[in-house]
Amino acid sequence: MRDKLYPRVRFSAIFFCHGLERMKKRTLLLLRFVLILATILVMTYSQRGLNIASPGYVVALLYLLSNMMVYFIPETRLSYLYVTFGIFLIDVVAISLAIYFTQGMQTDFYLIYFLIIFIASVGQDIRGSIPIAIVASVLYGWLLYRANPDTSIMDPAILIRVPFLFIVALISSYWSASMRRELKSKKELEEFAHKLEQEVERITTKETELRRYSETVINSVASGVIAVNGDGTITTINPEAARVLGGKQEDFTDTKIKMIKGLDNLWQKMKEAIESDKPLERLQISITNAHSKTIPIGLSVSPLTSSDTKFTGCVAILRDLSEVKGLEEKLKHAERLSYLGKMASWIAHEIRNPLTVIDGFAQLLTNTKDKDKVSTFNAEIHKGIKRINHIIEDILTFARTKTQVKHDELNLHDLLQQITENINNVKISIKGDENPIINGEEESLKSLFLNIINNSIDAMENDPKLVINIRKTKEWIITDIVDNGKGISKDNLKNLFTPFFTTKSRGTGLGLAIVKKIVDDHNGKLEVESEEGEGTTCRVHLPKKK
Amino acid sequence: MPRAPTQEEMKAQETFADTKIIAKRGGGMKKRILVCDDEEPIRLLLNESLQDSYEVVEASNGREALRLATKEQFDLIIMDIKMPDGHGLEAIERIRERNGTVPIIICSAYRAMEDDIVVKTSNVAAFITKPIDIKALKTKIFNLIGA
Numbered sequence: 001m002r003d004k005l006y007p008r009v010r011f012s013a014i015f016f017c018h019g020l021e022r023m024k025k026r027t028l029l030l031l032r033f034v035l036i037l038a039t040i041l042v043m044t045y046s047q048r049g050l051n052i053a054s055p056g057y058v059v060a061l062l063y064l065l066s067n068m069m070v071y072f073i074p075e076t077r078l079s080y081l082y083v084t085f086g087i088f089l090i091d092v093v094a095i096s097l098a099i100y101f102t103q104g105m106q107t108d109f110y111l112i113y114f115l116i117i118f119i120a121s122v123g124q125d126i127r128g129s130i131p132i133a134i135v136a137s138v139l140y141g142w143l144l145y146r147a148n149p150d151t152s153i154m155d156p157a158i159l160i161r162v163p164f165l166f167i168v169a170l171i172s173s174y175w176s177a178s179m180r181r182e183l184k185s186k187k188e189l190e191e192f193a194h195k196l197e198q199e200v201e202r203i204t205t206k207e208t209e210l211r212r213y214s215e216t217v218i219n220s221v222a223s224g225v226i227a228v229n230g231d232g233t234i235t236t237i238n239p240e241a242a243r244v245l246g247g248k249q250e251d252f253t254d255t256k257i258k259m260i261k262g263l264d265n266l267w268q269k270m271k272e273a274i275e276s277d278k279p280l281e282r283l284q285i286s287i288t289n290a291h292s293k294t295i296p297i298g299l300s301v302s303p304l305t306s307s308d309t310k311f312t313g314c315v316a317i318l319r320d321l322s323e324v325k326g327l328e329e330k331l332k333h334a335e336r337l338s339y340l341g342k343m344a345s346w347i348a349h350e351i352r353n354p355l356t357v358i359d360g361f362a363q364l365l366t367n368t369k370d371k372d373k374v375s376t377f378n379a380e381i382h383k384g385i386k387r388i389n390h391i392i393e394d395i396l397t398f399a400r401t402k403t404q405v406k407h408d409e410l411n412l413h414d415l416l417q418q419i420t421e422n423i424n425n426v427k428i429s430i431k432g433d434e435n436p437i438i439n440g441e442e443e444s445l446k447s448l449f450l451n452i453i454n455n456s457i458d459a460m461e462n463d464p465k466l467v468i469n470i471r472k473t474k475e476w477i478i479t480d481i482v483d484n485g486k487g488i489s490k491d492n493l494k495n496l497f498t499p500f501f502t503t504k505s506r507g508t509g510l511g512l513a514i515v516k517k518i519v520d521d522h523n524g525k526l527e528v529e530s531e532e533g534e535g536t537t538c539r540v541h542l543p544k545k546k
Numbered sequence: 547m548p549r550a551p552t553q554e555e556m557k558a559q560e561t562f563a564d565t566k567i568i569a570k571r572g573g574g575m576k577k578r579i580l581v582c583d584d585e586e587p588i589r590l591l592l593n594e595s596l597q598d599s600y601e602v603v604e605a606s607n608g609r610e611a612l613r614l615a616t617k618e619q620f621d622l623i624i625m626d627i628k629m630p631d632g633h634g635l636e637a638i639e640r641i642r643e644r645n646g647t648v649p650i651i652i653c654s655a656y657r658a659m660e661d662d663i664v665v666k667t668s669n670v671a672a673f674i675t676k677p678i679d680i681k682a683l684k685t686k687i688f689n690l691i692g693a
Contacts, residue, residue: 345656352655353585356676360591363680373594380587 025075031119032067032091035112039063039095042109043102056101063094081124088120088132096139100146110140110161114168121173125180129169137162223317224297227304230274230312232257232267244297244320246290262288266299266316273301273314284321296321342500346509350391354384394510397444398499398517405521407439409545412477415442416468419449425464426457432470436477437545440522448518451511452481452538459485459536472544476525479540487532496528576601577691578619582611582637583626583653588676592624595680599693608637615641620648621691622671627654638670649690653678 043056070087077083092113099109113136121129141158144151151158218225224241228234234252242249245263252260258267265285273280279302286296298319304311361377361384368374413436420428456466460483469480488496495501497516502509519526525541581592582605589604596602603620605611615623625638638650649671656675672686 349655352676353588356655356678357585357587357591359677360588360595360680364591364594377594380590384587 126173133169227315354387357384412436433472456483481538484535488530577621
């Protein structure tokens with residue numbers, strides 16, 4: 001189907017297509033007018049001259065009329081090959097007739113043929129000029145023959161002039177084609193330049209919009225944003241960051257951050273992030289701003305990651321913590337006060353009870369003669385004093401600072417063995433890895449594990465079983481103390497280590513708080529997992545001896 | 547206790563009359579005191595201090611005290627109030643519901659609570675603080691229920 005169609009398509013492409021370049025109607029009319037004038041001029045000066053009654057005159061008139069008809073041809077039609085061919089055919093015929101009627105064979109009339117061929121080539125290049133050249137040579141030959149039937153084909157008038165028609169057709173069409181090409185490429189170039197210009201404008205607008213958008217986004221962030229390049233020059237800073245640093249945005253942009261006084265800590269962290277190519281998160285540092293005010297800030301720094309090495313540097317997000325810090329301090333103060341109140345109340349109660357016992361029995365002793373009673377009372381007094389001493393120990397453990405903790409080399413397995421030796425009412429098994437050696441304070445650690453074990457024992461009712469499992473990892477000695485007691489409710493789990501919180505009728509509420517304190521003093525970790533009705537696992541992490 | 551005596555004395559006199567009748571019914575036996583404190587040494591101390599003149603019964607917690615107070619007759623109850631949250635106050639209320647007249651002495655380590663508790667439970671006879679002055683306690687008890 002396509003093969004059959006192809007020749008027709010090609011044919012119409014040649015004859016009906018628009019020419020390479022549409023010839024302007026105005027140009028065509030002008031050129032033809034010149035042609036007509038030339039024809040009339042030649043006719044006037046021919047042997048016979050131009051008389052009103054002569055046929056040459058009619059030809060000239062008709063020729064002029066044809067140009068008026070061309071005037072009415074729609075300009076779009078002029079690009080069709082057959083239309084222009086028709087027009088130039090009229091030209092050739094008209095001139096031939098003019099020569100014929102004026103018998104101007106001896107004049108240089110034939111030069112007008114060249115003019116027509118030239119004009120035809122301007123309009124439609126070789127496709128227009130060659131057919132006209134053929135028609136012109138045939139008509140010219142016929143005219144020569146009419147003038148002199150003996151004219152040989154070798155006559156110089158034919159031998160030179162006819163090939164010349166074709167040479168002119170070829171040269172002029174080549175020239176016009178190249179002219180047209182040049183024109184076309186120039187036009188194309190112009191169009192291209194125009195398009196390019198539009199594109200550049202579009203991209204510039206888009207880029208400006210984008211930049212403005214991202215600027216708006218960054219400026220609207222409630223946190224401070226500072227971006228620096230590899231050598232620490234601030235490329236972007238938003239109003240909040242500028243406010244924290246105590247100035248305006250423009251005061252800081254394009255400034256090297258290490259040159260700004262008071263921001264050494266900030267630059268240090270930024271450098272660290274850039275050099276390690278790793279983000280730093282949730283740091284707390286303090287800076288001194290332009291008003292010489294020290295400001296605590298929360299900081300996150302991310303190195304800029306891009307395949308393009310041009311964009312090195314980092315972006316820092318900072319938050320002014322002065323207000324938060326102030327509130328925190330207030331809260332801590334209030335907490336300390338409430339804590340102190342609770343502590344005082346606890347001490348009062350805890351000490352007054354044994355004090356009552358000591359004081360009471362001392363009062364009774366004065367009137368007691370019975371020796372048995374005297375020794376009972378004495379024993380009670382002694383117990384009371386011991387209890388007060390124990391309370392004082394607890395308070396001291398609780399109040400002591402970390403630096404006061406002594407560290408001895410201890411075998412945790414032996415320590416636990418010692419503690420559990422005296423417990424007879426519950427079955428306790430100690431399992432796990434050999435030689436769990438830690439650095440710690442023996443008495444504190446004893447009190448730590450004894451507190452946990454006593455809690456577990458208190459929680460167990462039927463068939464009490466306590467399992468202690470010791471594991472060694474790369475950094476830790478982990479001790480699991482597992483009981484099958486009644487477990488701890490979720491609400492109580494939250495308050496487990498809160499001082500003075502107790503669920504026992506006779507508890508002081510200080511036991512597990514002390515446990516936590518001792519673990520903290522040893523740089524350890526404490527975890528409690530509990531399921532109500534199933535039991536509780538207390539997991540103590542203590543750092544392994546290095 | 548310089549500021550409470552009028553109130554205390556009034557209460558003491560009221561209850562004094564009632565308990566006398568009960569005591570007479572008992573037929574000249576020693577008067578009975580219920581001591582409630584979760585600390586064993588304190589119960590022992592009160593028992594030793596009072597056992598010459600009274601029959602002392604011990605209870606180690608509020609529930610036990612309530613059970614005993616409901617089942618048996620007592621001429622006086624000494625009750626420990628443990629924590630600032632008023633542990634023990636509930637037991638006093640319950641005892642009052644069942645036995646409206648028995649004089650109750652509160653014994654606590656919290657001095658700061660004294661006013662509070664006297665106000666809350668206006669029907670307590672007296673408030674003593676730890677450490678206990680035994681002689682003063684004995685006088686107070688004698689004033690309330692006699693020997």
